[in-house]
Amino acid sequence: MCPRGRQRSALYWNRDVSNQGRLVPVHVCCEWKETGNNIDKQPGCKYLEMVKENGQNRVGCHVGWIQFRKKCYWFSQDAKPWVEAKGICALNHTKLAEPRTLSESSFLISYSQRIAGVYWIGISDMIEEGKWIYSSDQTVIQVNDFHPGEPNHHTYANCVVLWQKFDGKWVDEPCGENYRFICETEIE
Ligand SMILES: [Ca+2]
Ligand SMILES: [Ca+2]
Known part of the structure; x- marks a missing residue:
């Protein structure tokens, strides 16, 4: 879990080399600054993610984001x-x-x-x-x-x-x- 306060959790995908390179979700804690965007300095702290699954690119919403159409x-x-x-x-x-x-x-x-x-x-x-x-x-x-x-x-x-x-x-x-x-x- 992320520490309380201004932290937000996000998720990114990592290749699990021990599992045939399968993409596995990684949980990270992103910092949310009101005065400047330092979110992208941390891996995974983006809100749209391009993931490759079975050789196909797929764009989805990050955890914490809700998809509708x-x-x-x-x-x-x-x-x-x-x-x-x-x-x-x-x-x-x-x-x-x-x-x-x-x-x-x-x-x-x-x-x-x-x-x-x-x-x-x-x-x-x-x-x-x-x-x-x-x-x-x-x-x-x-x-x-x-x-x-x-x-x-x-x-x-x-x-x-x-x-x-x-x-x-x-x-x-x-x-x-x-x-x-x-x-x-x-x-x-
Ligand atoms: Ca008005
Ligand atoms: Ca009114």
Whole structure:
């Protein structure tokens, strides 16, 4: 087990020479620094892994990341303001989760309900009030999973969270609030 604190566990694959070079999982403890990304300095501390099995390349999600179709998601334990959360995802070459289909949104909602948390996602209307866009490419949202009555806070609230008490549906909240967050990365 990793020491308590700012450590995160990750996993990488190693060849077991005593077992016909079979790939075996290796558990490592990665350091999570908010001010700089030193994660990659440790072997295995990457969040997408290319593994070779039976001569085939296979890309999968790391342990700790949840796969849904062609994306891997990471649900944070720490609560941060939205902009900081976005930065933490970016440090690891990922982005805040951007549900592009209703099934992606449903997956994120159901998983957040399962682990009982409130989570930022990468949607905001901070640039133009009422115009909800994905934060990575600033395109207008392709799905709308706001809870009935939401968004309702106008310029007071410009960021979207999956709101636990509303069955995980989207609500607008002030971006400076501290919530957990979801990073995503795509599998090519
Ligand atoms: Ca707003
Ligand atoms: Ca609201």
